[in-house]
Amino acid sequence: MSQTTAMEPPARTRDGIVSASETGMVFPGPVVALEDASFHVKRGEFVSLIGPSGCGKSTLLRLVSGLIKPTAGRLNVFGTPVDGPRAEIGMMFQKPTLLDWKSVFDNVLLPITLAGTVTKADQTRAIDLIHLVGLKGFEFSYPRQLSGGMQQRVALARLLTSGAELLLLDEPFGALDEFTRERLNLELMRIQSDLDATILFVTHNIQEAVFLADRVFVMTPRPGRLAATIDVPLPRPRTIEMTKSPEYNDLVFNIRDTLGGFI
Amino acid sequence: MSEHATNIPSASAPRSIPVWAQHLIVFVVFISVWELAVRNEWVSRLILPSPFDVVFAWWDLAIVKALIWKHFFVTLTEVVVGFLLGAGFGLSIAILSAMNKTFRRLISPYMVALQVTPRIAVAPIIVAWLGFNMEPKIAIAAIICFFPIFINSLTGLMQVDDERLEMFESMRASRWQIFRHLQLPGAMPVIMAGFKTGISLALIGAIVGEFVSASVGIGVLIQRFSFQLLLPEAFACLIMLTGMGLLLYGTATFADRRVIFWKDDNLVTKSAHRLRAKHADLLKE
Numbered sequence: 175m176s177q178t179t180a181m182e183p184p185a186r187t188r189d190g191i192v193s194a195s196e197t198g199m200v201f202p203g204p205v206v207a208l209e210d211a212s213f214h215v216k217r218g219e220f221v222s223l224i225g226p227s228g229c230g231k232s233t234l235l236r237l238v239s240g241l242i243k244p245t246a247g248r249l250n251v252f253g254t255p256v257d258g259p260r261a262e263i264g265m266m267f268q269k270p271t272l273l274d275w276k277s278v279f280d281n282v283l284l285p286i287t288l289a290g291t292v293t294k295a296d297q298t299r300a301i302d303l304i305h306l307v308g309l310k311g312f313e314f315s316y317p318r319q320l321s322g323g324m325q326q327r328v329a330l331a332r333l334l335t336s337g338a339e340l341l342l343l344d345e346p347f348g349a350l351d352e353f354t355r356e357r358l359n360l361e362l363m364r365i366q367s368d369l370d371a372t373i374l375f376v377t378h379n380i381q382e383a384v385f386l387a388d389r390v391f392v393m394t395p396r397p398g399r400l401a402a403t404i405d406v407p408l409p410r411p412r413t414i415e416m417t418k419s420p421e422y423n424d425l426v427f428n429i430r431d432t433l434g435g436f437i
Numbered sequence: 438m439s440e441h442a443t444n445i446p447s448a449s450a451p452r453s454i455p456v457w458a459q460h461l462i463v464f465v466v467f468i469s470v471w472e473l474a475v476r477n478e479w480v481s482r483l484i485l486p487s488p489f490d491v492v493f494a495w496w497d498l499a500i501v502k503a504l505i506w507k508h509f510f511v512t513l514t515e516v517v518v519g520f521l522l523g524a525g526f527g528l529s530i531a532i533l534s535a536m537n538k539t540f541r542r543l544i545s546p547y548m549v550a551l552q553v554t555p556r557i558a559v560a561p562i563i564v565a566w567l568g569f570n571m572e573p574k575i576a577i578a579a580i581i582c583f584f585p586i587f588i589n590s591l592t593g594l595m596q597v598d599d600e601r602l603e604m605f606e607s608m609r610a611s612r613w614q615i616f617r618h619l620q621l622p623g624a625m626p627v628i629m630a631g632f633k634t635g636i637s638l639a640l641i642g643a644i645v646g647e648f649v650s651a652s653v654g655i656g657v658l659i660q661r662f663s664f665q666l667l668l669p670e671a672f673a674c675l676i677m678l679t680g681m682g683l684l685l686y687g688t689a690t691f692a693d694r695r696v697i698f699w700k701d702d703n704l705v706t707k708s709a710h711r712l713r714a715k716h717a718d719l720l721k722e
Contacts, residue, residue, distance in 0.1 A: 264607070
């Protein structure tokens, strides 16, 4: 252990937003949810995590968020070991997890409300973010009045209010229909480039993983392992037309092959 | 298929008669059959007073002599104060139990014991302790309505959605913030349902207390009139209790709708309009 520590790059390296070396997670049981994961994520990078259920992708996301602590190896975020949730890290889930008793505006302001007092500037920013995710006119509606896709847009705006630089998204559009998902994916990429955020995006849809990411982490189950990392050299901004290109389709087939026996 | 589906409602409810009229017809038929049954002596007048006897008795008690109101308000006060006490204790102990595992573990045998003991049986003991005024009735009402309020509140507070909880944790929310912004509002629908059950039980508690020992209250009147075989008067008092029950339940239902406004389309729309007006300056470009 001490030998590997000595060989590691110095802490707070500019390019290592997330760096994991031999990170593992065993839940009581014991259930090996993640074994031996080593990787780096650079600033501004969009990384998709893909794999079948039980491959440890959600576990990996929760480890990075600080909600759970690794039982083996090292995991640094922004150069320091993860030790509980942080303000620079934001999370979004498959369900919108909105508070039904708060308006869109108050839901979006929730991270600020929890962190301290809400200023006029925060309120203005919240309205801007609501407009950014395409909910102009619904600023003071309640979740009950919104469709599933609109609710997930609110969740996205809430994620952005926190000012987090590292965004962890756990199948955020998985419960939505194909058209809504496609549109939200395009908006997510636009927002990411506007804000220069780093994104870890969990999905079980290969096409989506490739379409969004700079790199795809392919994971396999029992025990959860990082089987391969695949670069996606498609130019940005991405367009729907690119999904017809041979490069894109080669990547999709390549990943399907890697996952091969596990699906 | 769809044609059949649309035909079903019109087949079960005659289209020509409005709903309120249907209710009125059923009511009139019911009262007429009752009146006829008594008048033709199918049932003895001593056992069942006729509806008109009951109305005359009520008129005499409530309007001519106006003696029923004093009793009505005494009983109402017992119920309301008893309910507030029971609800206060029930909610507080539920909150403590939800927040603290040890407290919950230590208190649960007593809660189960309280649940399985017929609480009405405590009434004579309470009267022995607190005397013959309103206090024992208030205490009995509180004890009887305590349990459903406690158990509903605890159930509501314990059923927190895991993903929402994780979201709060990822935002580094304190325990108090999780309670204040997630647990308590999320539990409100179940807590309010407990209040609705509780208010009806508090009425039962107050009446039981009056039966055990009292000189004032609707329960006392019913007992007295029944002993004297003045059944029209007893029925008139019963109707007053039905009215009181409806009043209490209606108030609870009204409060429920207001508190859980986010489950009601109209109230949500109103609230959204209010917020929009309040923050109008933010929307100006």
